[in-house]
Amino acid sequence: MESLQVYLDGLFKDVPPSSAVRQAKADLLAAMEDHYHDALARGLSASEALGEVIGSVGSIDEVLAALDVHPKTSEATQAPEALTTEDVQTYWQATLHYAAGLGLGVALCIASVALAVLFDGNPDSDALSAISFLLAVAGGVASIIFATTHRRRIARGLRQYAVTSSINRFAARRLEAYQRPRMIGLVAGITCCICSIIPAIIIADNLGAVLLLFMVAIGVFYMIYVQAINNGYKRLAEARPGQLFH
Amino acid sequence: MISSDSMRGYNDAIILAVLARGDSYGFEISKAITAGTNDAYTLRETTLYSTLTRLVKSGALNAYAGELSYGRPRTYYHLTGIGRTILAAKKQEWHQVQGVVTHFLEE
Known part of the structure; x- marks a missing residue:
């Protein structure tokens, strides 16, 4: 399901790649795909099923915290350089x-x-x-x-x-x-x-x-x-x- | 629908209880929780996954690659001896919590 893959890639775009992160993405994608097909089986349209899955994903911050992974945004949170x-x-x-x-x-x-x-x-x-x-x-x-x-x-x-x-x-x-x-x-x-x-x-x-x-x-x-x-x-x-x- | 804040602290115990019935994978665990609470409580995918990850790290669960799902191997989870001990302790704690809360809220 390419839309779910793209959505997930977007969520993880600032996360440095590692085997743990790849596994997390694979497991989340599997769960999202299972959810999507379950929603289709319940009679939802493809777009309604996609909306339900994306709406139930939650925040990846808690996944990163569980994996003890810090996104690259830690660099962005540093004070920016000053104009000279x-x-x-x-x-x-x-x-x-x-x-x-x-x-x-x-x-x-x-x-x-x-x-x-x-x-x-x-x-x-x-x-x-x-x-x-x-x-x-x-x-x-x-x-x-x-x-x-x-x-x-x-x-x-x-x-x-x-x-x-x-x-x-x-x-x-x-x-x-x-x-x-x-x-x-x-x-x-x-x-x-x-x-x-x-x-x-x-x-x-x-x-x-x-x-x-x-x-x-x-x-x-x-x-x-x-x-x-x-x-x-x-x-x-x-x-x-x-x-x-x- | 019960808020996730109200259930915080018991997600671990609920997931361990589901897995005490047999090995399972992410979405099946999620469905079991939703069905078991008559749709009153649904775990978000990231909450479920982060809780499972923590439980694997703590030794309460073992993760292993299971059957293929839409071309990908599903990760299954198995409750370990440590997990059973934690679940038993959580059950005991829940009875105490339930007693305390009932005492004050149902006077």
Whole structure:
């Protein structure tokens, strides 16, 4: 009965193999199979019989205690290693690249429309309009994907380490120090977005719309960039000491 | 259905009593207990197996490979002399426990 074997293998997955453990698994499997066939003989369906057997298995902890076997989780219960300042610097460096990549990606997607508008209207440059639009969108999406996967890879490598109170304080200081650049970046970004309306008003033709979109793209880039970096510091500054980095 | 907490401490004696009637294997012992209590008490498979393992370690039972069950040899259990002594002591203890509990709960 493969389902029971798979279920039992799952229960014993953290248990170091030994002859006693193999015998225990064989005996439990035999008892579970006997139970399963007994349930079928009582008129239960295959899925009901399987449910009844699995429901009656109990905890393997008592079996391991009887066998005097200790699961590998004893390693996992040891205190995890702490994050070092080098680890968090690596993470923040990756966050910096992520912020730039994400900001650039979104900005390129917005700018792609501007490029399409810029080359639009001229019969000779229709193809150029389409190509520049597609290239900008593709570049933007690639930049977002690359930025996200790179930072995720770095963050995953640090998940086994615990946040310490000194890392907490270190991150809190960096977060505090970053508030001024963040505010400047946000103000610059918002100003860019608001001022983008000016060329659209002054220049009536397509060029006005193109400048509007470029300015919005630049404004959005600034806002995303500073906010993503800020979140990188905040993530560690607000993590509880002792918990694993996530 | 009787909770396993209420029966803790008597699983050994119940299993020894079942095996005093003759050699048996895991699921048959479990069925004998369920049937003998009119479905009021069922041993979980892991509880049964861990109790059998402890009883083998203590010398109360002998384990041996018996007939094939669905392609695998079943482990049978045999009550030893030590097991009979333990069962007798458990029976005596149970009469004392029963007397004490009855005295207070059935006043």
